[in-house]
Amino acid sequence: MTSAVGNSTSGTPAEIPEYDISRPARCPLDPAPAMRARQAEGPLTRVRLWGGSTAWLVTGWDEHRTLLSDQRVSVDPMRPGAPKLSAGEAAMAEALRKQGKSTIGMSFIMMDDPEHNRLRRMATSAFTIKRVEAIRPPTQRVVDDLIDKMLDGPKPTDLVEAFALPVPSLVISELLGVPYDNHEFFQTNSKAIINRHTSGEDRLAARQRLIGYLDELLGEKLSKPGEDLLSGLAERVKAGELTREEATEMGVLMLFAGHETTANMITLTLLQHPDQLALLRDSDAPKLIASAVDELLRWITITHGGLRRVALEDIEIAGQVIRAGEGIITVNETANRDVSVFPDPDRLDITRDARRHVTFGYGIHQCLGQPLARMELQVVYPSLLRRIPTLALAADLEEIPFKHDGFVYGAYELPVTW
Numbered sequence: 001m002t003s004a005v006g007n008s009t010s011g012t013p014a015e016i017p018e019y020d021i022s023r024p025a026r027c028p029l030d031p032a033p034a035m036r037a038r039q040a041e042g043p044l045t046r047v048r049l050w051g052g053s054t055a056w057l058v059t060g061w062d063e064h065r066t067l068l069s070d071q072r073v074s075v076d077p078m079r080p081g082a083p084k085l086s087a088g089e090a091a092m093a094e095a096l097r098k099q100g101k102s103t104i105g106m107s108f109i110m111m112d113d114p115e116h117n118r119l120r121r122m123a124t125s126a127f128t129i130k131r132v133e134a135i136r137p138p139t140q141r142v143v144d145d146l147i148d149k150m151l152d153g154p155k156p157t158d159l160v161e162a163f164a165l166p167v168p169s170l171v172i173s174e175l176l177g178v179p180y181d182n183h184e185f186f187q188t189n190s191k192a193i194i195n196r197h198t199s200g201e202d203r204l205a206a207r208q209r210l211i212g213y214l215d216e217l218l219g220e221k222l223s224k225p226g227e228d229l230l231s232g233l234a235e236r237v238k239a240g241e242l243t244r245e246e247a248t249e250m251g252v253l254m255l256f257a258g259h260e261t262t263a264n265m266i267t268l269t270l271l272q273h274p275d276q277l278a279l280l281r282d283s284d285a286p287k288l289i290a291s292a293v294d295e296l297l298r299w300i301t302i303t304h305g306g307l308r309r310v311a312l313e314d315i316e317i318a319g320q321v322i323r324a325g326e327g328i329i330t331v332n333e334t335a336n337r338d339v340s341v342f343p344d345p346d347r348l349d350i351t352r353d354a355r356r357h358v359t360f361g362y363g364i365h366q367c368l369g370q371p372l373a374r375m376e377l378q379v380v381y382p383s384l385l386r387r388i389p390t391l392a393l394a395a396d397l398e399e400i401p402f403k404h405d406g407f408v409y410g411a412y413e414l415p416v417t418w
Contacts, residue, residue, distance in 0.1 A: 091200020177228025
C-alpha cells in the first residue's frame with residue numbers, strides 16, 4: 001500500500017499506492033489517513049483502484065477547483081477510463097451499456113454539456129434562495145415537531161432514526177409531492193445504490209425499483225397535477241420539454257440528494273467540541289449561524305470517495321500531465337483541509353469564513369440543492385442545541401457504526417441522551 005512514486009507517472013500499478021478511504025475509528029470524521037498521506041506528497045498523485053487500474057488523485061484545493069471547472073474533463077461514468085470505485089459499480093455500468101443505455105441514470109449530474117445544461121436549468125428555479133427561504137417556516141415546524149417527539153420518547157434514542165433522517169426526508173417529500181409514508185422503501189433502495197459492497201445486479205435492481213416508483217408517481221401528476229416539483233416536471237413532459245424518462249430520473253435524483261446528504265450532516269461533531277457547541281447554542285445571530293454551517297460543511301465533508309472525472313484531452317497541471325482517457329478523482333475532504341486556504345484546517349472554528357469550501361463541488365456540476373441544505377442545517381443545529389441543551393452521546397465513539405462502506409459518509413446510528 002505504500003510507494004515512493006506517489007507523485008510520479010512512473011512505476012507499475014503494484015508500486016502505486018492503493019486508493020484507501022478508510023477513516024480512523026478514533027477520529028471518524030477526519031479525512032482518511034491515506035488521503036492525507038497522498039496530500040502530503042503533493043496536490044496530484046497516482047492511486048491504484050480495486051481492479052488494478054490507476055487514476056489521478058487530486059487532493060489540493062486549487063487543483064480540485066481547476067479541474068472541476070475544466071471543459072476538458074467529463075463527468076460521464078460511461079466513458080472509457082472513468083474511475084469506478086467498486087466491482088458492483090463497474091458491473092452496473094456494464095449492464096446498462098449492454099441494455100443500450102447511454103447514462104448511469106442519475107439525471108444531469110452524470111452528464112456533460114449541452115445535455116447537462118438543458119436538464120439542469122429546468123430544475124434551477126426550484127432551489128433559488130427566494131423559494132428556499134419561503135419554506136424555512138415549515139422546516140422549522142418539522143424540526144420542532146420531531147424534537148417534541150424525542151423529548152416525549154425514551155432515552156437514550158437514536159438521533160439518526162428519530163431526527164436526522166426524518167428532517168430532510170419530510171422537507172424534500174413535501175417539496176416534490178412524494179408521500180413520506182414511503183420513505184423506508186426509498187431509503188432502503190438508495191442505501192443499496194451508495195453502498196460500495198452492493199453487487200452490480202442488486203444495485204441495478206434497486207435503481208429500477210426507484211425509477212418504477214417515481215414513474216408511477218409522475219403518471220399520477222400527469223393526470224392530476226398539484227403545486228409540487230414533480231407536478232412541475234410533469235408539465236414539462238406535457239409541453240415536450242422533457243421525456244417521461246428524463247423527468248422520472250430527475251425526480252429520483254432530487255429525492256435521493258434531498259435526504260441522503262443532509263441527513264448525514266446531523267452528526268456528533270458539535271458534541272465533541274463543547275466550546276463551539278456553546279457558542280452556537282447561545283447565539284441567535286444569523287451571520288454566526290450561517291458561518292457555523294459552512295464551517296461544519298467544510299470540516300465534516302460527507303462526500304466519501306471523491307468526485308470522479310475522466311480527461312478528454314491532455315491536461316498539464318501541478319507539474320504533471322493527465323493524458324486523455326485517464327481517470328481523475330478529486331477528494332473534497334482533503335481540499336477542505338488544505339492549509340494554504342484554511343489556516344489550521346484541522347481545527348473546528350465556527351467563526352471562520354469557510355465559504356470557499358468545496359463540499360458542494362465546483363464548476364458547472366456544483367450541487368444545485370445547496371441553498372436547501374444550508375437552510376435546513378441553519379434551522380437544525382440551533383434548534384436542537386437550544387431545545388436539548390444537555391444533549392450528549394450515549395455510547396463510546398468507537399461503538400458508533402459509521403458508513404465506511406458508502407459513497408456518502410455519516411453514522412448509521414447515533415445513540416444520544418440528555
